Amino acid sequence: MKIHKEGFRTIVISTFVAAAIIVLTVLLVMPAYPILGWITVMAILGLLVFILSFFRIPARDYSDGEDVIVAPCDGTVVVIEEVQADEYFKDRRLQLSIFMSPLNVHVNRNPVSGEVMYSEYHKGKYLVAWHPKSSTENERHSVVYKSGGKELLVKQIAGALAKRIVNYLKPGDNVKQAEEMGFIKFGSRVDLLLPIGTKIEVNMNQKVKGGVTVLARW
Structure with missing residues (x-):
């Protein structure tokens, strides 16, 4: 599976934003509210995986024929x-x-x-x-x-x-x-x-x- 070129910019920006949110969550939220912190981290990672999957190009055997x-x-x-x-x-x-x-x-x-x-x-x-x-x-x-x-x-x-x-x-x-x-x-x-x-x-x-x-x- 490949990632489409139209997704490169979106993925890079999303990764930086996700990393920043996760770091802040680990430093500021987890010490006082560990459960909330883990829920936030997992939700951010899930969203990042979704964005990556949106731009996927799966390997396929394509159909062809003049008719x-x-x-x-x-x-x-x-x-x-x-x-x-x-x-x-x-x-x-x-x-x-x-x-x-x-x-x-x-x-x-x-x-x-x-x-x-x-x-x-x-x-x-x-x-x-x-x-x-x-x-x-x-x-x-x-x-x-x-x-x-x-x-x-x-x-x-x-x-x-x-x-x-x-x-x-x-x-x-x-x-x-x-x-x-x-x-x-x-x-x-x-x-x-x-x-x-x-x-x-x-x-x-x-x-x-x-x-x-x-x-x-x-």
């Missing part, structure tokens, strides 16, 4: 429905949304291989990620991929806790399936807008793994 669309992130499938596209596309699309909890791996990956046709950041609100309007009103970054003559859009959407979206792609890039496309800090969701007629391979509330789970075929 498959793999999950761009870890999480739970929360939406599968037909919608009217509100960005880039003008037609109706099949929306598949994945909710990412703070406990999930937060690396985002390319669902297909192909060319990046569109990459755009949008400022917005920080509604909870499962709110119906989060797809259109929250801070987000949208990317359109073209693969085998077909196009799909992926939205990285910020939530109530996620305050930073990172995306590495720009129009004209040629990318490979399951390689990194970005990162969202501290929980959010990712939407996919697929062509009508795409065969969905997952169900509502199913847990998926980024770069591994096959979401659909076209």
Whole structure:
């Protein structure tokens, strides 16, 4: 398992803060209130472990195939429905949304291989990620991929806790399936807008793994 580069600064700062709090607790709290002191130390260490695990990159065997669309992130499938596209596309699309909890791996990956046709950041609100309007009103970054003559859009959407979206792609890039496309800090969701007629391979509330789970075929 590796630690993602987006976490280095956060981890260093968190480690220094945690060390300072632990030292002060040992010197000032433990002599008078040993039980409270130990509870504080364990809580700080637990929080530090959580922060480290948030930026983890687990070793995995990634899926690939020209006819498959793999999950761009870890999480739970929360939406599968037909919608009217509100960005880039003008037609109706099949929306598949994945909710990412703070406990999930937060690396985002390319669902297909192909060319990046569109990459755009949008400022917005920080509604909870499962709110119906989060797809259109929250801070987000949208990317359109073209693969085998077909196009799909992926939205990285910020939530109530996620305050930073990172995306590495720009129009004209040629990318490979399951390689990194970005990162969202501290929980959010990712939407996919697929062509009508795409065969969905997952169900509502199913847990998926980024770069591994096959979401659909076209």
